[in-house]
Amino acid sequence: MRIFITGASGYFGGALTEHLIAAGHTVEALARSDRARDRVSELGATPVAGSLSDTGVLHEAAARSDAVVHAAVDYGDRDMQNVEQPALDALLSGLPDGRPFVYTSTGLVYPDTKGRPVTEDEEVSEQTARQPHKYLGERRVLAATNLATTVVRAGMIYGRGGTTLLQLMIGQARQQGVVTYVGDGANTWSTVHVDDLAALYAAVVTREEGGGIVNAATRTGTAIRDMAEAVATLTGARAVSLPLDEAMKSFGPMALALTSSTPLDPSRAERLYGWKPSGPSVIDEILQGSYAAA
Template sequence: MRIFITGASGYFGGVLTEHLISAGHTVEALARSDRAAARVAELGATPVAGGLADTAVLHEAAARNDAVVHAAVDYGDPAMQDVEQPALDALLTGLADGRPFVYTSTGLVYPDTKGRPVTEDEEVSEQTARQPHKYLGERRVLAATNLAATVIRAGLIYGRGGSAMLQGLIAGARAQGVATYVGDGRNIWSTVHVDDLAALYAAVLTGGEGGGMGGGIVNAATRTGMAFREMVEAVATLTGTHTASLSLDQATQLFGDLAHMLAGSTPLDPSRAERLYGWKPAGPSLVEDVTRGSYAAA
């Protein structure tokens, strides 16, 4: 299969590109800089010069490939919605009818359910989503009924020493001498190893063991969630620091709106991914990877 990927020079996109090329697919990858082009070429993909604002480039790349994976995202950019919507229009209209399109979303489109597990049927909206622009991106993709469109809502991605959030927690603990959580830290987070997530994308693109194609919305997370405090304790072990609790008010003063996200608790139910694609996550747990695996090695 010929696959066009946005975000291939990034953390998850790079791992996904490795998986797809190892499986025998041909990959073209958007590259907005010489550095990004060198990175994707090193992975074995063909660089396509341009960024998400280059809609003609996106349209043409989608038209000459068999499938598209949109993995480029900047959760911290307030203008991301204004950039992403035209980019999605170009990609979706360029891809031929019936072809697979996979959109990278996040479990943060769900509201905080205070620990109640959520399936893909959970009601979400722009008003309740903790990442509204990803919700709007999902709506645009799922409206393309001429394509085999799949939206993947992933938990916290970790592994291979990556993840902006984990790296931030580790850097913060080293700088401050303490690793912090909010309240009692018992709020549950869903996580997924980067290689397991890449394996799910590959299965979605080809139908997987379960024969699924165009699965609508799919949660991607291991079955066992983890308390945020466990994550922080692993970071403290790695950095040789101690842990401390912050009140929500203290956390808000330090982190702004991010504090409420850190304190949220919305476990993802991955049953649909398991059923449609025979998906079986096999990577080490986040605690194992942080304390004894790729993060410790780094």
């Protein structure tokens, strides 16, 4: 298949590009800079010059593709909604009827359920989503009934030394000698190894029928405190609890996210695609894997 990817020069997109090329697909990848162009070329993909704002480029790339994967994600960009919606319109309108379109969402569209597991049928809304622009992106993609659309709601992605939260924890530990968590840190987060997630996408993109919404996470959650203590062990730092009010002063609304717990039920992905995550756990990755090596 000829597959067009956005975000191929990024953390998850790079791993996905490797998996797709290894499976024999031809990959074209959006590249908004010389650095991104060099990165996707190294991966074996053909760079397509442009950014998510270049809707004409997106439309044309989708039109010559057998499938599109939108893997470009920037949760910290407050303007992302205004950028992503026109980009999605261009990609969805360019892709020929019946072809697969895979949208990268996040488990953060779910509200905090305080530890109650959620399936894809859980009620979500723009008001309760912790990433509202991804909720809106999901709606736009799923409305394209002429395509085989799939929305993947992933847990915290880890592995290969990446992911923002763990990198911040490790950086804090090395610079300050402490790594912090909020409250008792007993709340668990759903996680998924970057290579396991890429393997799921590789299965999704070749399926003739869309999967609708699919959760992507291992069945075992990981407590935030356990992550912090693993980082402390790795770096020789101390794991320290912060009261919520103090954490709010330091981290703002992010502090609330660090106390949340919304376990993702991956049964649908397992059933539809035979998906069986096999990567090392996030704790093993920190203590003995890619983070230790880095």
